[in-house]
Amino acid sequence: MLNLKKSLAALALGTALLSAGQAMADDYTIDKTGQHAFIDFKISHLGFSYIYGTFKDWEGTFSFDAKKPEASKIDVTLKTTSVDTNHAERDKHIRTADFLDVSKFPEAKFVSTSVKSTGEGTADVTGNLTLHGVTKPVVIAAKFIGEGKDPWGGYRAGFEGTTTIKLKDFDIQKDLGPKSQELELIISFEGVKK
Amino acid sequence: MQLRNSPSRYGLVSIVLHWGIALAVFGLFGLGLWMVTLDYYSPYNHSAPALHKSIGLTLLALMLVRLLWRFISPPPPTLSSYSKATRLGAKLGHGVLYLVLFAVLIAGYLISTADGRPIEVFGLFAVPASLTSIPDQEDVAGAVHLYLAWGLVIFAGLHALAALKHHFIDHDVTLTRMFGRRAD
Numbered sequence: 001m002l003n004l005k006k007s008l009a010a011l012a013l014g015t016a017l018l019s020a021g022q023a024m025a026d027d028y029t030i031d032k033t034g035q036h037a038f039i040d041f042k043i044s045h046l047g048f049s050y051i052y053g054t055f056k057d058w059e060g061t062f063s064f065d066a067k068k069p070e071a072s073k074i075d076v077t078l079k080t081t082s083v084d085t086n087h088a089e090r091d092k093h094i095r096t097a098d099f100l101d102v103s104k105f106p107e108a109k110f111v112s113t114s115v116k117s118t119g120e121g122t123a124d125v126t127g128n129l130t131l132h133g134v135t136k137p138v139v140i141a142a143k144f145i146g147e148g149k150d151p152w153g154g155y156r157a158g159f160e161g162t163t164t165i166k167l168k169d170f171d172i173q174k175d176l177g178p179k180s181q182e183l184e185l186i187i188s189f190e191g192v193k194k
Numbered sequence: 195m196q197l198r199n200s201p202s203r204y205g206l207v208s209i210v211l212h213w214g215i216a217l218a219v220f221g222l223f224g225l226g227l228w229m230v231t232l233d234y235y236s237p238y239n240h241s242a243p244a245l246h247k248s249i250g251l252t253l254l255a256l257m258l259v260r261l262l263w264r265f266i267s268p269p270p271p272t273l274s275s276y277s278k279a280t281r282l283g284a285k286l287g288h289g290v291l292y293l294v295l296f297a298v299l300i301a302g303y304l305i306s307t308a309d310g311r312p313i314e315v316f317g318l319f320a321v322p323a324s325l326t327s328i329p330d331q332e333d334v335a336g337a338v339h340l341y342l343a344w345g346l347v348i349f350a351g352l353h354a355l356a357a358l359k360h361h362f363i364d365h366d367v368t369l370t371r372m373f374g375r376r377a378d
Contacts, residue, residue, distance in 0.1 A: 081330065088308035088332040089243075095333060176234060 025065040028157060028191025032059055037189035039078055047179030057082035062191055064157055069123050074112045080105060098174040105133045134170045138163050158190030195374055198267040203376045211260045218253045223347050247306060248316045254299040275366055291349060298342045304335035
C-alpha cells in the first residue's frame, strides 16, 4: 500500500515536471502568411558575381526557449518547383533533371536533430537536409535576432541561419564550373507563437 | 512571275512565304533541339537561343502576313481532279498546320517572357512581354512548345508526303504549282 502511494506520488511529480518542461519551449509557426520568411540561396556565377534565388512556397514550425536553446527544434518543408531567380528561362532550367528535378523530387526538407549553443544568441543547428532525393546531415549556423510582442496581439521570435552545401553531395551532377561547386543556403524567418 | 495569286496559279508572295516558312520551321526545330543540349560553357550557349527566339518571332510576323495575304489575294482553288474527301482533307490539314504553328510560336514567346522580360529580335528591337500570370508559365509553355513542335514537324512531313503522292502517283500539278507552275 505504501509502495503504491509512493509510486503514485512519483508519477504525479513526474507528470508535473514533464508538463513544466513542455511549457518552457514554446511552439511557433513560421510566418508565411505575412511573408516574414525566406529561404534563399546564393551561388557564384563563373566566379564573377553571385546569383541569388529564393523558394517562394515553403512552411515550417519550430519550438524555442531563449533560456534553453538546446531544447529548440525546427522542421521545414519546401516545394522545389517554387524556385525563383528572377529569370524565367533560368528557373525552368533549374527545375529540370539537370538540377532540382522537381517532377521527381517535388519537396525538400530540413528536420533538426540537435542544437548546440555557440555563444550569445548563436547556435549550431544540426539536422537532416533532404534535397534532390538525398538526405544528408548539415549544420546551420543560426543567429537569434529577437523576440517579443508584435503590435497585433501576437508573440514573435525571429532567426537567421546559413549553411553551405556541395551540389554533388546531393547528387546534382550538372557541373557549373570550379567556382560554382557549392552554394550558400540562407534561411531567415520569424515565427508566431501558437 | 506575278506577285498575286490568281485562279490558275500561285503568285510569288505566297510561294516565297510557303517555302521560306517551311525552311524556318525545320530550321527552328533542329536549332531548338540542339540548343537545349548545349553545355553551360558552350560558346553557343547564349547565341543559339537568341537566334532561335529572333527567327521565331520573325516567323510569327511572317505567319500573320501570310494569313492576311490569304484574304488580300486568295490562293487558287483546289484542283478539279481532287475527290471530295481529298478537298476536305486538304482543307483540314492546312487548317491544322496553321493552328499548330501559331500555337508553337505563341507558346515559345510565353516561355521567354514569363517573368515580364522582353525578347530581343536580332538585337534590333525588343518584343515586350504580355501574358505573365499563367501558373508555372515557363514550364507549362515549355512543355506545350516542345510537344506541339514535334507534332508540327511530323504533320508537315505528312503534308510533304501527300504532295509527293500527288506528284508521283496522281501525276497532278499539286506540287509543281507550289513552285509557280500553271494549273491547267
